[in-house]
Amino acid sequence: GGMNGGGGMNGGGGMNGMRNTSHLNASTSSASTTTISSPSSSSVPPLKEGDQFIPSAILLKKSATQPPPRLSEKDLITKMESHGIGTDATVAEHVQKQLDRGYATKDPQNLTFWPTRLGEALISGYRKMGLDGLWLPDLRGKIEDAIRSVAEGRADKEGVLRQALRAFNEDFRAAQSRSQVLVEEMARFLPRQVGGMVGRGG
Structure with missing residues (x-):
């Protein structure tokens, strides 16, 4: 049977x-x-x-998928280097800037990084706005590569500057026209803070 x-x-x-x-x-x-x-x-x-x-x-047996492990400081620096972001002299400054701005926190015991609600809101908002260049590493890596080309005499400073300004200007205008999307994501991830700002007319 x-x-x-x-x-x-x-x-x-x-x-x-x-x-x-x-x-x-x-x-x-x-x-x-x-x-x-x-x-x-x-x-x-x-x-x-x-x-x-x-x-x-x-x-x-019952099982569930697990989220990927959090990035350690070593892993983050390795990924930055793979995208051409930062140098030995500036990479620590780049990492600290993200912490100072409140985009992420670092566990002092195992040195892993965790996104804050603000960091998650920004990335979610940029993705929905179609502005992945504002959070993915590609644009920053290209700009730093262009700067190295200028320093090594392989590119013209004014030409590189114009290209960078053009790229950021396009993203800025797009962000302005779709700003409500970012406001909505901020309200979703940070309801108390955004609600208070709206209540005060901010």
Whole structure:
């Protein structure tokens, strides 16, 4: 009989009855959700459709996905370097600036970074506004690469400056025209602070 037979989970024999008498059809087993122990082995024996065997136990395991680990200071610096952001002399200043502005906090014990509600609100707002360049590292990396080119004599300072100003000016105008989206995200992540500002006419 199957799992719903006389010795199955819904039958009169209960789990003990299933342990002794139930058969599991190979075509209906699910290795991703069920762990099956056979009498002679801790793993599922080789089976083909239609084969049957007597399990000694059936255990259903429940699991959930886990968020990625928080960035450590070392990991953050490595990612900044991979995008060409900062130098040995300035990378610590870049990191500290994010902390000073309240975008993130750093756990003093394991040196991992956690976004604040303000940091989350800004990123969510920029994404909904279509302004990923304001928070993704690509634009900053390109600008710093252009600055290095100027320092090494491979690019013209005025030309690099014009390109950078043009890029930021476009983002600034877009942010102005879509500012309500950012206000709404701020209110969603920081309801008390934004509500108080609106109440005071801020």
